[in-house]
Amino acid sequence: MTIEQAEKRIAELTEKINYYNFRYYHDNVSEISDYEFDQLLAELIALETQFPQLQQPDSPTQRVGGTITKEFAQVRHKYPMLSLGNTYSEGELLEFDRRVRKLLEKQPVEYVCELKWDGVALSMTYQNGLFVQGLTRGDGEQGDDITANIKTIRTLPLRVQADRLPAEFEVRGEGFMSRHIFDSINEEIAEENEKREQEGKKLLSYLANPRNAAAGTLKMQDSAIVAKRRIDVYIYDLLCENNPFATHSEALDYLKQVGFQVSPHYRKCTSIEQVLGFIKEWETKRENLPVDTDGVVIKVNSYAQREELGYTAKSPRWAIAYKYKAESAATELLSISYQVGRTGAITPVANLRPVKLAGTTVKRASLHNANEIARLDLHEGDTVLIEKGGEIIPKITGVEITKRKAEARRIRFISHCPECHTPLVRHPGEAAFYCPNEKGCPPQLKGKIEHFISRKAMNIESMGSKTVDLFFEKGLIRTPADLYQLKQEDILQLEGFKELSSQNIINGIAASKQQPFSRILFGLGIRFVGETVAEKLADYFKNIDALAAADKETLMNIPEIGEKIASSVVDWFADPDNRAYVERLRQAGLQMATTSSRQTISNKLSGKTFVISGVFQKYEREALKELIALHGGKHIATVSSKTDFLLAGSGVGPAKLAKAEKLGVKIISETEFEQMIS
Numbered sequence: 001m002t003i004e005q006a007e008k009r010i011a012e013l014t015e016k017i018n019y020y021n022f023r024y025y026h027d028n029v030s031e032i033s034d035y036e037f038d039q040l041l042a043e044l045i046a047l048e049t050q051f052p053q054l055q056q057p058d059s060p061t062q063r064v065g066g067t068i069t070k071e072f073a074q075v076r077h078k079y080p081m082l083s084l085g086n087t088y089s090e091g092e093l094l095e096f097d098r099r100v101r102k103l104l105e106k107q108p109v110e111y112v113c114e115l116k117w118d119g120v121a122l123s124m125t126y127q128n129g130l131f132v133q134g135l136t137r138g139d140g141e142q143g144d145d146i147t148a149n150i151k152t153i154r155t156l157p158l159r160v161q162a163d164r165l166p167a168e169f170e171v172r173g174e175g176f177m178s179r180h181i182f183d184s185i186n187e188e189i190a191e192e193n194e195k196r197e198q199e200g201k202k203l204l205s206y207l208a209n210p211r212n213a214a215a216g217t218l219k220m221q222d223s224a225i226v227a228k229r230r231i232d233v234y235i236y237d238l239l240c241e242n243n244p245f246a247t248h249s250e251a252l253d254y255l256k257q258v259g260f261q262v263s264p265h266y267r268k269c270t271s272i273e274q275v276l277g278f279i280k281e282w283e284t285k286r287e288n289l290p291v292d293t294d295g296v297v298i299k300v301n302s303y304a305q306r307e308e309l310g311y312t313a314k315s316p317r318w319a320i321a322y323k324y325k326a327e328s329a330a331t332e333l334l335s336i337s338y339q340v341g342r343t344g345a346i347t348p349v350a351n352l353r354p355v356k357l358a359g360t361t362v363k364r365a366s367l368h369n370a371n372e373i374a375r376l377d378l379h380e381g382d383t384v385l386i387e388k389g390g391e392i393i394p395k396i397t398g399v400e401i402t403k404r405k406a407e408a409r410r411i412r413f414i415s416h417c418p419e420c421h422t423p424l425v426r427h428p429g430e431a432a433f434y435c436p437n438e439k440g441c442p443p444q445l446k447g448k449i450e451h452f453i454s455r456k457a458m459n460i461e462s463m464g465s466k467t468v469d470l471f472f473e474k475g476l477i478r479t480p481a482d483l484y485q486l487k488q489e490d491i492l493q494l495e496g497f498k499e500l501s502s503q504n505i506i507n508g509i510a511a512s513k514q515q516p517f518s519r520i521l522f523g524l525g526i527r528f529v530g531e532t533v534a535e536k537l538a539d540y541f542k543n544i545d546a547l548a549a550a551d552k553e554t555l556m557n558i559p560e561i562g563e564k565i566a567s568s569v570v571d572w573f574a575d576p577d578n579r580a581y582v583e584r585l586r587q588a589g590l591q592m593a594t595t596s597s598r599q600t601i602s603n604k605l606s607g608k609t610f611v612i613s614g615v616f617q618k619y620e621r622e623a624l625k626e627l628i629a630l631h632g633g634k635h636i637a638t639v640s641s642k643t644d645f646l647l648a649g650s651g652v653g654p655a656k657l658a659k660a661e662k663l664g665v666k667i668i669s670e671t672e673f674e675q676m677i678s
């Protein structure tokens with residue numbers, strides 16, 4: 001095929017695919033089968049691969065993703081993304097209306113009521129009709145550049161013909177995951193987990209709620225996965241210089257007309273009574289929408305009036321969000337269970353008479369700690385009020401005291417571990433009770449093994465918590481070091497294990513011996529030594545013997561290591577059992593030292609610590625980190641008195657800048673940095 005023929009065919013295919021996409025996503029009509037559609041798309045992808053110079057930035061192939069973004073660039077918003085004042089009360093809405101009318105000196109006011117979608121705020125920039133950049137809200141001043149991910153949203157036009165708008169404009173809206181996509185992903189996870197359970201593999205976690213799912217998806221680094229998750233967007237705002245419209249509703253109508261997805265459920269209201277009517281009407285109707293909503297946004301319609309009203313420090317005076325109260329239900333408290341975690345912390349969980357709440361049956365509610373039980377003054381058999389917030393497990397928000405029986409006894413937090421019966425202790429300044437029997441309490445021992453094999457530690461994928469439970473109960477393992485003594489014959493003796501599944505486990509354990517030193521450090525489960533601290537310690541000490549020998553002062557000299565972490569590390573290595581445990585891991589062949597593959601080019605930055613913030617002209621952030629290390633310097637995340645330089649790009653974080661100035665940390669540009677290493 002000649003390039004001319006390819007160009008013609010690409011144009012034909014693009015037009016067809018765009019048409020079918022529009023019919024499908026806007027009108028809900030499939031004019032051709034999925035198979036035929038996929039054939040067209042596959043042909044276009046093939047042609048664009050063969051003739052990359054012909055690929056258009058708004059090609060429908062862009063929506064299937066494929067871009068891998070290592071770290072999202074931080075970009076400053078041209079117009080800050082403000083938040084809205086919130087209220088749950090009608091009284092405050094009347095107050096808002098009075099304030100608006102007073103400031104506008106009795107001019108007639110028109111409001112636009114819109115549903116408040118429960119998703120993620122997004123900002124999309126168009127230049128000469130072409131979608132060029134999509135950002136998250138971030139801190140309102142600057143957000144993450146997630147353009148590749150936003151391109152996968154099928155209802156967002158990649159090119160528009162918007163003749164009434166200037167060459168550059170921005171639309172804002174709420175990115176969301178519809179409830180049925182959310183449910184179907186969780187169903188897929190359930191199916192996959194069933195398989196994994198049979199194979200004794202680690203289970204996948206479920207998506208908590210559509211909002212978190214949308215936020216998490218849009219921050220994924222592989223846009224091909226984002227494309228599969230079918231994120232959608234409702235556009236609710238237009239921003240540009242010389243806005244040609246007099247009112248917000250005109251802007252919305254125009255945006256809809258040129259192809260943006262604007263929710264049809266907005267309404268103009270000329271009085272606050274009409275606004276209250278809209279709120280009441282949607283309180284129940286919203287349950288039938290395919291998208292979660294958590295309230296109504298009320299906006300002054302006229303742009304001129306908006307300008308007169310202006311802004312407070314954080315939000316516009318011309319808009320307010322009315323939030324519906326979280327759904328709640330009353331039910332009986334049947335009992336309290338106490339769970340023991342890996343660190344020995346005891347978490348109380350309320351067992352409830354099953355009750356329907358926001359579409360699901362609730363049987364349990366989290367209580368966090370003993371203070372929460374005391375705060376609620378819980379008594380046996382109490383009728384409790386439960387609410388669903390963003391989490392999957394609902395929480396108890398109150399007690400119906402009038403329903404309490406006279407003889408009901410106050411619930412007293414347990415004094416002994418429910419598993420090993422050791423008296424519980426409380427660390428000064430902490431709310432949780434702990435079981436101190438860390439070397440003998442079964443759930444703590446099992447929890448430590450689970451932590452050791454977890455994804456961010458040794459990543460032994462062939463084992464899950466069920467397998468750990470079983471091996472522990474059968475006496476095959478008691479500490480993570482025992483894993484490396486396991487033999488296939490031991491596993492084959494257990495019910496349900498065959499040649500393949502047992503070999504899988506042995507292979508997974510053997511492969512973990514290649515994990516780097518920092519992961520082992522994290523896997524040891526030393527209090528306060530999370531993933532990042534483990535990396536820092538590994539980087540600094542290079543091997544476990546140097547770390548074990550370090551005193552508190554040495555540890556505290558390391559940037560970002562404070563007294564709490566230092567004490568915890570020193571205490572841990574002071575325990576002979578822990579030292580013996582480390583020896584067993586060493587004998588098993590685990591990496592107890594960093595295998596430094598990185599060579600240094602110079603010592604020009606030796607002993608110097610750098611914080612990087614902002615966007616740079618020449619270098620990606622990762623490249624700068626690499627350069628710092630190559631010249632013997634250290635990169636750290638936060639500005640402190642131990643920081644030598646703040647390497648600041650455009651859009652440097654204002655908090656970081658202020659802190660650096662306050663502490664007298666030298667602020668340098670990309671060019672100055674280059675001079676330092678040249």
Ligand code: IVH
Nearest residue numbers: 082083084114115116117120121174236297
């Ligand atoms: S207007 C000046 N309209 O609610 C603020 N926001 O704090 C302009 N939201 O996270 C926002 N639905 O993403 C507006 N119909 C709607 C909305 C909406 C949801 C979100 C928004 C932001 C929060 C406002």
